[in-house]
Structure formats: C-alpha cells, structure tokens
Ligand code: HEC
Ligand code: HEC
C-alpha cells in the first residue's frame with residue numbers, strides 16, 4: 001500500500017514534490033530497506049538496466065549538454081537535432097506508452113534518456129527484485145535541459161576517467177580539441193548495440209526484442225565488418241567544428257541517424273534525403289501480362305542495402321504493399337495488399353507468431369492473377385509503405401492517454417496531424433494500353449508522404 005502510494009508521487013514528480021520525496025526517501029532508508037535487491041544483481045551485464053553515471057561538467061566545455069557541444073560542432077548539432085535520437089523523449093507514442101500505469105518508466109527511460117543527469121530520480125534497487133517496484137531516489141544532479149535532449153551527444157561520447165572527470169570518447173585522434181579526449185573507435189562505434197540489440201524477457205507481457213546487432217552479425221561474411229554507423233552515419237568531407245576555429249577539412253560523419261524514412265514530425269520529412277535516407281530495397285519494375293480476361297503481375301524486391309532485416313527494430317513496424325487496377329475513368333476495379341513484418345501475440349504470453357520480414361540479401365516475389373471481366377483496366381498502380389504506427393494502435397492511444405499533460409493530450413487526440421504513421425517508399429504506375437511505366441523519384445515520394453495522414 002505504502003509502496004504504491006510512494007511510487008505514484010515519485011513518478012509525478014515536480015519541484016514541489018521533491019521535498020516530499022526526499023522526506024519519504026529518508027523515512028524508508030533510515031531503516032534497512034526490506035527486500036531491496038540491487039539492479040546489478042537482477043540484471044547483470046545489461047547496459048540498459050541503468051543510465052550512465054552522472055557526468056560532471058567537461059573541461060573546456062561546461063555542462064555536457066548537446067546545446068553546449070553545438071557551440072563549436074555546429075553542423076553535427078544541427079543534424080542531430082533533426083534525428084529520432086533527439087526526439088526519443090518528446091515522441092508522442094513514447095509519451096503515451098510511458099503514461100500507462102503498467103509501464104516501467106524507469107526502465108524505458110534508460111534507453112530514451114540514458115544519462116543520470118537527465119533523470120529526476122535514480123533507481124539502484126528494486127523492491128523484492130521486481131522491475132515493477134523500483135526504489136526511486138531523488139537525483140541532486142538532475143538537469144532538466146539535458147533531459148529534453150533524449151539520446152544526446154554524451155550518451156555516445158562522454159565517459160568518466162579514473163578520477164571521476166568527464167572526457168570525450170572519439171574515433172580519430174591527431175585532433176586538438178579544447179576538451180579532454182580518449183580515442184577508442186570500436187568502443188564508440190559499438191555503443192549502438194547497447195540499445196539496438198537488447199533481447200530480454202521481463203515477464204509474460206514485457207519483452208524487449210531488438211535484435212538488429214544479431215541480424216547484422218549473421219551477415220558477417222557477405223558484408224565484412226560493418227558497424228551501424230557505416231550506413232547510418234554517412235561519410236562527409238568537412239570540418240568537425242565551425243570554420244572560425246580554423247581546423248582542417250577531415251572525413252566526418254552525418255549525425256542525422258536516418259532509418260526507415262518515417263520521421264517523428266512532419267517538418268522533418270525534408271531532412272530525410274539530405275540526412276542520408278535510402279530504402280534498403282532494390283525493387284524491380286513490375287512484370288505483367290494480360291491474356292484475355294486475366295491480368296497477371298509479379299513484383300520482385302530484394303533487401304540489398306540494409307545488412308539487417310527490413311524492417312528491423314520495433315516489432316510493430318511492417319511494409320505494406322498495395323496493388324490496384326484503375327479503369328479508364330480512374331475508378332478502382334481491383335485492389336490487393338500484402339504485409340511483410342512480425343506478428344506478435346501479446347496475451348496471455350508475448351509470443352512471436354510469424355515473421356515475414358525481408359532478410360539481408362533475400363528476394364521476395366509477390367505475384368497475382370486478376371480476373372478483369374467486364375472491366376476496361378487501364379492502369380496498374382503499385383505502392384510500398386513503411387508503416388511505423390497502425391491506426392488500431394493510434395486509436396488505442398487516443399482513448400487511453402489519460403494521465404499525460406493537457407498539451408500532450410490534445411496532440412495525441414489528433415495524433416495523425418502531428419505524428420507520421422507511415423511513409424510511401426515506392427510507387428510505380430503502368431499504363432496498360434500504352435505499355436509505359438512511371439517510377440516515382442525519392443523526392444516525389446517524400447513530397448507525397450509529407451501530405452499523407454495516418455496509416
Ligand atoms: C569550444 C569548442 C568545442 C566544444 C564546446 C566542444 N568541442 Fe569537441 N572538438 C572541438 C575541436 C576544436 C575539435 C578538434 C577538431 C579538429 O581538429 O578537426 C573537437 C573534436 C571533437 C571530437 C573528435 C575527436 C577525435 O579525435 O576523434 C569529438 C568526438 C568531439 N569533439 C565531441 C564533442 C562533444 C561530445 C562535445 C560536447 C560535450 C564537444 N565536443 C564540445 C571543439 C569543441
Ligand atoms: C534497450 C533499450 C530500450 C528500452 C529499455 C526501451 N526502448 Fe523504446 N526504443 C529503443 C530503440 C532502440 C528504439 C528504436 C527502434 C526502431 O526505431 O525500430 C525504440 C523505439 C521506441 C518507440 C518508437 C517506436 C516506433 O516504431 O517509432 C516507442 C514508442 C518506444 N520505444 C517505447 C518504449 C517504452 C514504452 C519502453 C518501456 C517499456 C521502452 N521503449 C524501452 C530502445 C529501448
């Protein structure tokens with residue numbers, strides 16, 4: 001009882017509550033806590049079980065906020081700002097899920113706001129070792145500005161030396177920064193796996209199933225040794241810092257961390273192609289023939305450029321393929337769709353039911369034979385969507401996001417106006433009479449995606 005009560009206060013924390021929380025905290029800890037089990041013994045070797053330790057101000061920089069790094073690393077900062085990483089806390093879907101009473105907030109935040117400085121409270125112990133009953137302690141080093149930065153620069157770049165001082169982790173060397181630096185390219189490049197390769201069954205309903213790192217590893221031979229950044233941080237020749245600092249042009253890396261081309265806000269669509277977006281699919285032109293009343297088509301596409309499954313990561317993502325036939329008046333006379341993705345059953349026990357994602361190097365073929373009696377088919381249209389959020393889940397969010405702030409509640413109740421659910425990633429039109437086809441360019445697809453709403 002007391003425990004439940006306390007937990008509520010700790011989660012709904014505001015400055016006012018901080019005093020109360022401290023009081024409760026001392027009340028609890030002046031006596032030895034009953035059944036408190038340390039996180040390290042419940043989740044040994046799990047990098048996502050705890051945030052990074054508190055990082056003190058960095059010599060030559062100050063607070064380790066992205067905003068401060070951005071004073072010199074201007075272009076990198078501007079790119080990172082547009083990334084999903086920078087939006088990992090403000091993400092409307094994340095906020096909605098976080099507000100559920102069943103949600104283990106402390107755990108979710110370990111990957112979405114991963115540095116202790118970003119946390120109002122810290123969890124070092126679980127009551128009875130149960131992840132649902134964290135023992136929250138107030139954090140005197142909480143930095144609200146840094147909290148808003150979500151997966152900020154320091155998550156990958158700032159660590160503590162033996163004396164407990166902050167330094168920057170880099171991959172180059174032979175540079176002369178005004179801040180302390182240590183060079184360890186593998187450590188920096190492999191940091192991605194701590195969050196993107198987390199497989200863990202917490203209980204029957206809560207399963208963390210990100211296996212992008214394993215998917216990549218299985219590819220070892222055909223792709224050689226690739227890091228996530230080989231594709232998600234494209235190379236660019238430029239200065240690491242603003243030009244006033246007179247440093248040379250070097251091989252640098254884009255920090256937009258573009259993925260499947262579905263950004264977190266509509267105004268970020270225009271950043272996708274400049275940030276490095278490209279689909280991993282090689283899609284062959286549609287093959288078709290019409291014999292009498294039968295129209296037959298086949299579409300073939302290969303996962304050529306992603307060294308992991310498409311889609312990867314979040315289990316709810318899928319590719320939606322649509323084909324439809326239009327008559328001479330432009331009316332739909334036939335339509336058909338097919339999905340490629342994972343199918344999970346969440347109750348009574350989380351279970352992967354099927355997985356039709358496209359493996360690296362795999363080719364899928366979608367073939368149909370349509371009867372077009374009494375119709376005059378004139379056009380065959382083929383589209384591929386990358387779907388991140390299904391309408392059914394959005395509807396669930398609209399109905400169940402009760403304990404979020406009013407501002408968020410308004411946004412979530414019209415989430416389709418604020419949050420892209422999906423993107424059109426391929427479109428081809430065939431004029432069946434003229435035997436001509438048009439394939440939409442990436443720029444046209446982005447333009448269309450930007451104006452679409454919902455699934
Ligand atoms: C006052 C300016 C300034 C600030 C603020 C600053 N840096 Fe730097 N940083 C530099 C300069 C200058 C270099 C060296 C550039 C060169 O030689 O090309 C550098 C280099 C780096 C490198 C590459 C080093 C290598 O050899 O691989 C990284 C990584 C880096 N900074 C990260 C950060 C991070 C993270 C922050 C914020 C916590 C930050 N910097 C804040 C000026 C700054
Ligand atoms: C191990 C680190 C980790 C933990 C813990 C974690 N996440 Fe995430 N989360 C990720 C990563 C990585 C992605 C990006 C995956 C992708 O884009 O496919 C992500 C993406 C998301 C998304 C966006 C999905 C999409 O398709 O756009 C939501 C919402 C989300 N997480 C909610 C949560 C909630 C709620 C919790 C706690 C129950 C949680 N996460 C815990 C790492 C984590």
Ligand code: HEC
Pocket residue numbers: 084085087088089091094110111112114151155156189191192193194195196228229232233257258259260261262263264
């Ligand atoms: C501390 C955890 C963490 C680390 C480390 C991390 N990520 Fe992420 N990443 C996330 C989360 C969380 C999301 C999803 C946020 C959301 O959807 O709200 C994400 C999303 C992404 C996306 C999806 C973009 C999109 O919108 O489709 C890509 C690509 C990505 N990360 C690449 C990387 C790469 C490359 C690295 C290493 C250089 C890396 N990440 C390191 C947590 C992390």
Ligand code: HEC
Pocket residue numbers: 066069070073076077080085151152153154155156157171172188189191229233240251252253254255
């Ligand atoms: C998700 C992890 C991640 C985040 C967040 C991140 N970086 Fe990086 N950064 C990397 C990796 C990995 C490299 C090394 C790329 C390589 O050499 O392969 C890198 C390289 C750099 C470099 C060296 C120059 C270059 O482009 O290769 C600088 C400077 C830098 N980052 C600054 C920043 C700043 C400033 C921020 C925040 C605005 C930031 N980084 C955010 C992972 C990250």
Ligand code: HEC
Pocket residue numbers: 192196212213216226227228229230231232258259260261278279280281305306307308309310311312313317386
């Ligand atoms: C050989 C290039 C390549 C490598 C290496 C690579 N990716 Fe990707 N990744 C892609 C491409 C291309 C896409 C876009 C796929 C699409 O939607 O067509 C993508 C998409 C993603 C997405 C968005 C989800 C999705 O399915 O669209 C995430 C998250 C992601 N990658 C994470 C990672 C992580 C983490 C690693 C390292 C373990 C990694 N990637 C390594 C090429 C690569």
